[in-house]
Structure formats: structure tokens, C-alpha cells
Amino acid sequence: MNHIIPLPDDLIEGVDAIGRELGGISDWRVRRLIKMRKITAFKLSGKWCARRSTLRTDIESLERGEAA
Secondary structure, eight states, X not given: OOOOOOOOTTEEESHXXXXXXXXXXXXXXXXHHHHTTSSOOEEETTEEEEEHHXXXXXXXXXXXXXXX
């Protein structure tokens, strides 16, 4: 029997969903921000994921001019 564990509400799955969360930026730009370590993301089963709470913290740091 397969047991599917629901993902927490805080988790965002996929580059496109992360881009929408960040105001509609492109997949390319999301990947670039991840590569530059400006936003925190991780791969889960081959798919980029991020937490809403962590993205908020990352954006606040960028607003303050802090290095990520």
C-alpha cells in the first residue's frame, strides 16, 4: 500500500511556483537566484523546492542590502 505524506503548507514545489511566490519572475531568474545563493532552495526528488518563510527572510535580507 502506498502512503502519500502531504507536504507542509510552507513548502513550495517547483521553479515556476517559486517564481510566482516571488512576484511572477521567470523560471530562468529563479534558477539564477538559486545559483547565486540569493534565495534558499533545495532539491526534493529532482524538483527545486523552497519554504515560504525562508524566502521571506531571504528577500528581507536582500532589501537590507545584506549578502546572502
